[in-house]
Amino acid sequence: MQDLKLLVLEGDGIGPEITRSTIDVISAVAPVMERRPTFEAMDIGFSALAKCGSTIPQDAVIAAKRADGVVLGPVSHNDYPPAEQGGLNPSGTLRKELELYANIRPAFTWDGLEAPAQCPFDLVVVRENLEGFYADRNMFQGGGEFLPEPGVALALRKITRKGSLRIARSGFELAQKLGKKNVTVIHKANVMRLSDGLFLECVREVAADYPQIELEELIVDAAAAHLVRNPARFDILITTNMFGDILSDLASELAGGLGLAGSLNVGDRFAVAQAQHGSAPDIAGLDTANPVSLILSAEMLLRHLKEDRAADAIADGVKEVLKHPATRTRDLGGQLGTQAFTQNLIAVIERGLK
Numbered sequence: 106m107q108d109l110k111l112l113v114l115e116g117d118g119i120g121p122e123i124t125r126s127t128i129d130v131i132s133a134v135a136p137v138m139e140r141r142p143t144f145e146a147m148d149i150g151f152s153a154l155a156k157c158g159s160t161i162p163q164d165a166v167i168a169a170k171r172a173d174g175v176v177l178g179p180v181s182h183n184d185y186p187p188a189e190q191g192g193l194n195p196s197g198t199l200r201k202e203l204e205l206y207a208n209i210r211p212a213f214t215w216d217g218l219e220a221p222a223q224c225p226f227d228l229v230v231v232r233e234n235l236e237g238f239y240a241d242r243n244m245f246q247g248g249g250e251f252l253p254e255p256g257v258a259l260a261l262r263k264i265t266r267k268g269s270l271r272i273a274r275s276g277f278e279l280a281q282k283l284g285k286k287n288v289t290v291i292h293k294a295n296v297m298r299l300s301d302g303l304f305l306e307c308v309r310e311v312a313a314d315y316p317q318i319e320l321e322e323l324i325v326d327a328a329a330a331h332l333v334r335n336p337a338r339f340d341i342l343i344t345t346n347m348f349g350d351i352l353s354d355l356a357s358e359l360a361g362g363l364g365l366a367g368s369l370n371v372g373d374r375f376a377v378a379q380a381q382h383g384s385a386p387d388i389a390g391l392d393t394a395n396p397v398s399l400i401l402s403a404e405m406l407l408r409h410l411k412e413d414r415a416a417d418a419i420a421d422g423v424k425e426v427l428k429h430p431a432t433r434t435r436d437l438g439g440q441l442g443t444q445a446f447t448q449n450l451i452a453v454i455e456r457g458l459k
């Protein structure tokens with residue numbers, strides 16, 4: 106049997122606890138996998154900074170490129186020292202170095218779990234992951250932000266034809282795979298005529314290759330309003346980096362909370378499972394974190410790696426345990442700590458495998 110090599114980067118805050126849970130869950134579905142999962146762990150974040158002076162050592166990037174997939178814990182990059190002192194955002198660096206141009210973020214309501222949304226829904230945000238306004242991951246010297254004079258800050262926003270075409274393609278391919286009929290492109294081309302104009306033009310171009318799928322165009326502020334009013338009208342949303350960052354959090358929160366939000370960073374060669382939420386240093390080490398966001402991100406990674414049976418087993422198990430308050434973590438009205446939640450989830454998954 107071949108190995109499926111997974112690199113585990115724990116990260117900061119609650120990272121060690123939720124990556125532990127995630128590894129345990131992947132191990133539990135190993136019996137239905139095509140390949141045998143193996144785990145290599147490396148330090149990133151504060152632990153790496155203390156050991157080797159960088160929050161994302163080059164070794165970790167190399168290991169990520171050698172692995173079949175990466176499980177990335179959340180990072181406290183806001184609290185890192187400046188880049189000159191080794192404080193780089195590991196998730197930005199990995200996205201860039203591994204060319205993970207698509208960030209796939211499903212958001213859907215759950216049976217038995219109350220959610221702020223007005224109605225049940227099931228959508229996926231397909232976010233461009235390398236361009237836009239993100240100073241730490243675009244290609245300009247010194248990042249995309251600068252101070253031309255005291256009291257004035259400028260930020261550059263980069264949109265390319267190549268980046269826009271490939272994220273559009275990812276979105277339409279996903280729509281086709283999931284049998285979804287509607288793709289919505291979200292933009293602000295009424296104000297950012299050149300950059301979002303280019304983005305929109307590229308999405309339209311790709312849409313022409315998928316005549317059976319309908320393309321709707323929506324301005325980002327209206328999209329936010331529609332998401333709150335009637336999220337069920339959306340299937341697949343394709344958008345630029347920052348709009349996707351914001352709207353994916355909105356959609357996930359509407360579905361029941363960021364703690365349940367799976368997220369996969371993916372490119373043509375590599376894929377990194379990364380929870381949608383942050384590192385929650387205030388509850389680190391307390392065994393109260395909800396590990397579901399990272400577990401569902403790993404589920405997406407396994408599906409991407411063609412381990413569908415394992416992915417289905419995880420998805421079914423999570424659905425089952427979230428139905429009942431007694432088997433939820435505290436953020437969702439339950440009583441269970443991280444470890445007890447995980448052990449119960451594993452028991453439910455294992456029962457399902459029989």
Ligand code: IPM
Nearest residue numbers: 180182194196197350380381
């Ligand atoms: C996310 C996060 C990241 C981002 C942070 C950690 C840099 O908000 O993955 O959504 O801005 O992309």
Ligand code: MG
Nearest residue numbers: 350351354381
């Ligand atoms: Mg975010």
